[in-house]
Amino acid sequence: MQIAEPERTLSGRSNGPVPREYLTFRLRAEEYGIDILKVQEIRGYENPTRIANAPSFIKGVINLRGVIVPIVDLRIKFGLGDAEYNEFTVVIILNVHDRVVGMVVDSVSDVLELAPSDVREAPDLSAVVDASYIIGLGTVAERMLILVDIERLVSAPDMAIVA
Amino acid sequence: MNQSPSSQPGSDGAGFDLSQFHAIFFEEAGENLANMEGLLLDVDIDAPDDEQLNAIFRCAHSIKGGAATFGFADVVELTHVMEALLDRLRRHELVPTSAMVDTLLESGDALRALLGRHRDQGDEELDFGELVDRIRVLTEGAAATAGAQVAASAEPAPRAEAPAPAVAGAAPVSGKRRLAARIGPLARAAIADQLVELFHDIPGLGEIEPADAGELDDGGYRHFSIVTETPDEELLDLFAFHVDRSQVSLRLADEGPDGAHATGEGAEAHADGWGLFEGPAKQGAAGTRVEPAGAAPSGDTTADAASGASRPPAAPPGGAGSGRRADRATRDASTLRVSVEKVDQLINIVGELVITQAMLAQTGRDLDPIVHQQMMSCLVDLERNTRLLQESVMAIRMIPMALVFNRFPRMLRDLTAKLGKRVELQTVGEATELDKGMVEKITDPLTHLVRNAADHGIEMPEDRIAAGKNPVGRITLSAQHRGGSILIEVQDDGRGLGRERILAKARERGIPVSDSMSDGEVFALVFEPGFSTASEVTDVSGRGVGMDVVRRNIQSLGGSVEIDSAEGYGTRVSVRLPLTLAIMDGMSVGVSTETYIVPLGSVVESINLEPSMIRSVGGVNQILEVRDEFLPVVSLQDFFAVPRAEESARGNSTVIVVEAEGQRVALLVDELIGQHQVVVKNLEANYRKVPGISGATIMGDGRVALILDVAHLVRRARH
Numbered sequence: 001m002q003i004a005e006p007e008r009t010l011s012g013r014s015n016g017p018v019p020r021e022y023l024t025f026r027l028r029a030e031e032y033g034i035d036i037l038k039v040q041e042i043r044g045y046e047n048p049t050r051i052a053n054a055p056s057f058i059k060g061v062i063n064l065r066g067v068i069v070p071i072v073d074l075r076i077k078f079g080l081g082d083a084e085y086n087e088f089t090v091v092i093i094l095n096v097h098d099r100v101v102g103m104v105v106d107s108v109s110d111v112l113e114l115a116p117s118d119v120r121e122a123p124d125l126s127a128v129v130d131a132s133y134i135i136g137l138g139t140v141a142e143r144m145l146i147l148v149d150i151e152r153l154v155s156a157p158d159m160a161i162v163a
Numbered sequence: 164m165n166q167s168p169s170s171q172p173g174s175d176g177a178g179f180d181l182s183q184f185h186a187i188f189f190e191e192a193g194e195n196l197a198n199m200e201g202l203l204l205d206v207d208i209d210a211p212d213d214e215q216l217n218a219i220f221r222c223a224h225s226i227k228g229g230a231a232t233f234g235f236a237d238v239v240e241l242t243h244v245m246e247a248l249l250d251r252l253r254r255h256e257l258v259p260t261s262a263m264v265d266t267l268l269e270s271g272d273a274l275r276a277l278l279g280r281h282r283d284q285g286d287e288e289l290d291f292g293e294l295v296d297r298i299r300v301l302t303e304g305a306a307a308t309a310g311a312q313v314a315a316s317a318e319p320a321p322r323a324e325a326p327a328p329a330v331a332g333a334a335p336v337s338g339k340r341r342l343a344a345r346i347g348p349l350a351r352a353a354i355a356d357q358l359v360e361l362f363h364d365i366p367g368l369g370e371i372e373p374a375d376a377g378e379l380d381d382g383g384y385r386h387f388s389i390v391t392e393t394p395d396e397e398l399l400d401l402f403a404f405h406v407d408r409s410q411v412s413l414r415l416a417d418e419g420p421d422g423a424h425a426t427g428e429g430a431e432a433h434a435d436g437w438g439l440f441e442g443p444a445k446q447g448a449a450g451t452r453v454e455p456a457g458a459a460p461s462g463d464t465t466a467d468a469a470s471g472a473s474r475p476p477a478a479p480p481g482g483a484g485s486g487r488r489a490d491r492a493t494r495d496a497s498t499l500r501v502s503v504e505k506v507d508q509l510i511n512i513v514g515e516l517v518i519t520q521a522m523l524a525q526t527g528r529d530l531d532p533i534v535h536q537q538m539m540s541c542l543v544d545l546e547r548n549t550r551l552l553q554e555s556v557m558a559i560r561m562i563p564m565a566l567v568f569n570r571f572p573r574m575l576r577d578l579t580a581k582l583g584k585r586v587e588l589q590t591v592g593e594a595t596e597l598d599k600g601m602v603e604k605i606t607d608p609l610t611h612l613v614r615n616a617a618d619h620g621i622e623m624p625e626d627r628i629a630a631g632k633n634p635v636g637r638i639t640l641s642a643q644h645r646g647g648s649i650l651i652e653v654q655d656d657g658r659g660l661g662r663e664r665i666l667a668k669a670r671e672r673g674i675p676v677s678d679s680m681s682d683g684e685v686f687a688l689v690f691e692p693g694f695s696t697a698s699e700v701t702d703v704s705g706r707g708v709g710m711d712v713v714r715r716n717i718q719s720l721g722g723s724v725e726i727d728s729a730e731g732y733g734t735r736v737s738v739r740l741p742l743t744l745a746i747m748d749g750m751s752v753g754v755s756t757e758t759y760i761v762p763l764g765s766v767v768e769s770i771n772l773e774p775s776m777i778r779s780v781g782g783v784n785q786i787l788e789v790r791d792e793f794l795p796v797v798s799l800q801d802f803f804a805v806p807r808a809e810e811s812a813r814g815n816s817t818v819i820v821v822e823a824e825g826q827r828v829a830l831l832v833d834e835l836i837g838q839h840q841v842v843v844k845n846l847e848a849n850y851r852k853v854p855g856i857s858g859a860t861i862m863g864d865g866r867v868a869l870i871l872d873v874a875h876l877v878r879r880a881r882h
Binding site: 048049050051052053054059060062063065066067068070099100101102160161 | 845
């Protein structure tokens with residue numbers, strides 16, 4: 001498949017250089033990948049302290065070794081159906097723009113290194129995730145990864161985390 | 164130093180990189196400048212205090228020395244002429260005038276600008292040649308008639324201060340003198356020969372000859388005779404490269420043995436200069452003072468008494484000028500300069516320790532005390548030690564209010580000159596301590612309040628005289644600890660607030676008011692946005708954007724502000740702040756399955772509720788009668804939309820009466836859980852500001868609990 005403008009494939013939409021290593025996780029049937037450098041740690045799910053009048057996808061805040069960290073459930077944010085919280089539920093703790101934020105996902109897979117040639121531009125569908133946050137679509141073996149600029153996503157106004 | 168500043172700042176001929184010391188120099192120069200400014204403002208033109216003049220001289224001298232080392236030629240030039248003027252002043256060769264003080268203050272500003280440029284390596288052009296010339300003109304001015312002209316023979320006098328900051332720089336820059344130097348005790352005679360080499364290597368330093376046979380005397384000393392024009396201080400600095408300062412003693416050669424001169428012990432604790440070889444300043448050490456003007460012995464501390472307001476003790480005889488300061492904080496000079504990050508780190512860790520200890524205590528509660536007796540007693544000890552540790556660590560961050568008050572004399576001086584008013588500033592309680600974080604945030608609001616007092620409060624001198632008042636107005640700044648808070652007040656004896664004028668202005672702005680409002684409520688209107696009864700807007704104040712911002716800033720610190728006034732007599736603004744932001748006493752309350760923390764300082768009382776006690780108004784609002792007062796009821800369950808599984812007997816059965824900004828509200832909760840000291844965590848670091856919540860804390864079980872913003876709840880309830 002020919003790409004019309006090869007130079008513009010990847011960095012066209014996101015801010016910085018294209019990351020090389022991605023942490024992959026699942027939300028329902030879809031697999032996503034985010035820059036591993038933005039990931040601080042991975043934890044199990046613990047009940048956060050609810051914050052009144054916050055959007056439904058912000059579950060609350062937890063105590064992470066003395067730091068108060070908000071927890072966002074991406075499954076609720078993206079409207080992916082009922083969100084379950086069990087012993088397999090995983091929280092990815094991110095560190096972006098000097099903020100620590102946790103996001104709930106269904107499961108975490110592995111860390112993959114992707115070369116630019118493995119990443120294709122995502123078609124402009126009105127997807128659940130606003131296309132401006134998608135760096136591209138990565139292919140590894142049989143898997144298709146939706147590569148997300150997590151820094152931009154977390155800082156977005158509709159995420160209601162950054163004031 | 165007599166050597167010319169090297170062209171390349173940061174290194175000298177020996178290839179020794181000095182740039183690592185820049186930071187220390189800039190910090191100390193900053194302190195010296197602040198010190199100098201404070202002293203200059205305090206100078207009484209009619210009866211100058213010698214000690215103050217000497218101290219001002221030393222400030223300029225210190226900066227000059229450091230600047231010379233690092234090659235900042237422009238700073239050296241300016242401080243050099245300042246030194247010359249100050250030298251003549253302190254030796255009573257010149258009478259101090261207001262113009263001199265103003266020029267010296269201006270020079271302080273110029274130095275700040277120059278140093279700032281060096282520090283930030285900016286490249287803007289700064290030329291103070293005109294200022295330098297002006298200082299020179301002042302220096303050449305009429306010689307003083309007051310006081311005996313210090314004759315040459317009495318010249319040692321200024322150098323006779325025994326304690327550390329040996330003002331040896333007073334030695335005549337022109338005119339040779341002969342010194343007898345005693346070096347030792349030394350291990351080997353040859354060590355002192357290196358001093359002779361110094362005189363060979365440095366041109367213009369002077370001439371030195373051994374006054375002994377090249378051998379150590381019985382006490383292990385070497386003796387030299389030196390003819391030089393170089394000030395003692397610089398000689399000592401140079402000698403320090405080879406021998407310890409304590410081993411050097413310089414005497415004027417034509418003085419007797421007991422000639423008043425800085426002795427070896429005095430020279431050792433040299434706190435003058437660049438702070439690179441800092442030693443504790445000696446307080447009032449021995450040594451005769453042949454001081455014609457008979458000023459007080461200098462038991463002063465120099466600028467290296469880091470954070471404290473180091474002012475000389477208010478003891479000078481006839482030092483009327485210094486009596487203006489109501490309190491003085493004399494600081495012991497043994498302080499440690501520590502970076503703020505290290506202290507904050509320490510506080511964080513101690514905070515964690517407190518939380519862990521609380522968790523341990525909670526876990527321990529489930530244990531059988533008899534079986535685990537040893538453990539229980541250890542837990543008790545742990546709690547006590549943790550509490551003491553926390554108190555000590557929090558105290559590290561406390562600094563005196565003097566640091567906030569310090570900027571006002573200068574500000575008022577410039578301001579009143581511009582406005583044509585006469586104002587005297589009085590400060591009380593400068594030693595009262597406040598958390599460093601709050602000091603930074605309270606400075607702007609306080610500045611605004613003081614400017615208001617000067618601009619709107621104090622009347623023009625003629626008006627004051629007409630009103631039978633002293634033409635010089637007075638503004639008093641005070642700080643004191645009250646309960647668990649600090650109370651800061653700005654009081655003026657000006658024209659006061661006019662109740663009717665405020666009411667009229669409020670009506671004009673469409674703010675609902677009534678004549679039956681109490682004075683307190685009327686005065687509080689001043690805090691409304693856009694409110695200003697100033698008849699004209701000056702560039703100082705009057706645009707009405709100030710007071711509401713002031714109140715908001717103070718509230719965001721968890722504090723409150725009130726105004727009281729009497730028309731014709733004056734106004735007083737009272738600011739109340741918590742002592743620290745980091746730790747707070749809180750009462751935990753339960754609402755359904757959630758726990759919230761109410762700041763203990765705002766709790767008035769708690770009441771067990773009978774359902775019939777709550778009445779409704781207009782079908783929606785609920786009120787409660789408490790001691791003849793009807794209070795609005797705020798149900799936390801409703802306010803925070805707390806989900807409730809089922810109605811329980813405990814539901815909504817307790818009321819906590821809280822107070823903020825003078826108004827009360829009844830909070831409806833399920834139960835009172837307990838009272839503890841909580842470590843306040845910032846919610847906005849990773850999240851955002853939540854209305855009604857001022858912060859978060861971590862409970863004994865490791866979970867997060869939210870701290871209520873009582874002021875916000877009260878405001879919402881009463882509107």
